[in-house]
Amino acid sequence: MPAARVSSAVMTHPVRRAQAEELAARLGLGGLALDPAPDADPSALRTALVAWERVAEGATHQFMIQDDVAAPDDMLDLVAHCADRFPGDALAFYTNWHARNGAAARLAALAGAGWVRAVPEEFTPTLAISLPVAEAEAFRRFAERSGQRHDDEVMAAFLRQGGRRSALLAVPTVTEHTGTSSINGHASQGVRLAVCPTAVDDARPLLYEGWVLEELEWLPYMRYGEGFIRLPGQDATPAARSHYTWREALPGTGLLTEGAIQRLVRERRPADAAAAVADLFGADFADELWIHCLLLGRQAQDAFRRHAPEGAGRGGTPAAERLRAAAVSTVGPAGLPPERRPEVGQAHTELLSAYAWSAVNAGTVLLERTRADRR
Known part of the structure; x- marks a missing residue:
């Protein structure tokens, strides 16, 4: 009670x-x-x-x-x-x-x-x-x-x-x-x-x-089909509610370059899924969604390593895996412009989820490469 x-x-x-x-x-x-x-x-x-x-x-x-x-x-x-x-x-x-x-x-x-x-x-x-x-x-x-x-x-x-x-x-x-x-x-x-x-x-x-x-560092997010980054400490600036595209914000992360991101796009993005998403919602959206999820996966892995208590797991239990799947299932529909969201049916959701997962999983590679570059 x-x-x-x-x-x-x-x-x-x-x-x-x-x-x-x-x-x-x-x-x-x-x-x-x-x-x-x-x-x-x-x-x-x-x-x-x-x-x-x-x-x-x-x-x-x-x-x-x-x-x-x-x-x-x-x-x-x-x-x-x-x-x-x-x-x-x-x-x-x-x-x-x-x-x-x-x-x-x-x-x-x-x-x-x-x-x-x-x-x-x-x-x-x-x-x-x-x-x-x-x-x-x-x-x-x-x-x-x-x-x-x-x-x-x-x-x-x-x-x-x-x-x-x-x-x-x-x-x-x-x-x-x-x-x-x-x-x-x-x-x-x-x-x-x-x-x-x-x-x-x-x-x-x-x-x-x-x-x-409690600590997010920099935060990737999407709005109206485009990827953005909320920078560390942005809330304490006059531009607290400004939206910076991921390209504009990369220097503020202190870690990433567009070249490193595009390299992973070439190496890890599944071509068939990218073409299918582009056919449905446009090539620009397919690019922006994959890069957003790549950054999201990197930051999630980094947050776990930095802030999770000792012994905590990112998943493993069926409930935890269902939560992670739910989180990824919404990223594609939510990232679309509002007028396109009603077009997303079950088959589209499954395609967008699989496409997003390919980028989220590649985020671990991006993290390892940026950590290696700093050493």
Whole structure:
């Protein structure tokens, strides 16, 4: 029995009330947090303020979930156990597959971690998130002064101030975003799904006991069909939210050259799979995806070697291997422009996954070569 006492609310709008009531009843949640001004301009923050205020007497943590999220029936029990383990942290139980934080969670999955620290400059995913009750109240006071309408942006700003740390992201994702509609104006982002979809029985051991990846060094990510790199310390610069293509950012890594990357493309990229991906989604996308996954594999291996506790494994158990497979299965669809994502069927997913794995596995070779060059 967890010591944490978690109260909860479903953040919703009257047009989705029935959906929210079903979710609350199935998960045994505390009730609905309805938009107090449903006819006004859309504002997720306006409704979030209601959700963070609905703290039950005696609760130690507040859990807020949005109405368009699927979650396991025992979600509250899982949240309570995680709150026991990390009593002072904001805990995010959903991360989008196409965000910088999605790339961080995917990297952490490949490295064998159970949690990863969110990048502080990006929005904090708030589809399913818990806070200690004192922090929930502090956030509410902070957010009431904001002119923003996006609660995820305001949450990130809150966690950047007052000596706080960014949220911990659950690497295995037991929640899922449903549909593509958006009351708050995010429909243009297209299909938005979990980065590492995982069955709850597989997720629990990693969430309760898995190690935490706190340091990301440089982070490869994709957006709209192109590969980018988040540089070390970028959040502390005026260009915190700038996007640097992998070619632009390579000098900032202090390690890699385009020549070394292109050499591995020639040596290790499977020609048949590259041609098939190019035929479906264009040669540029085929190039960018493979190079992104090459960098991702390199950084995941490096993160494991640098930060995993002694005796930790990157995989080996069936659950860990399923998590790694889930992480790689989403990298291709997530990397596409939003308008192309609906084209991806099961056969395309399998092709993209196999293609991505060829690059992720080659990342170990890239790491060994760069380590040898430094010696």
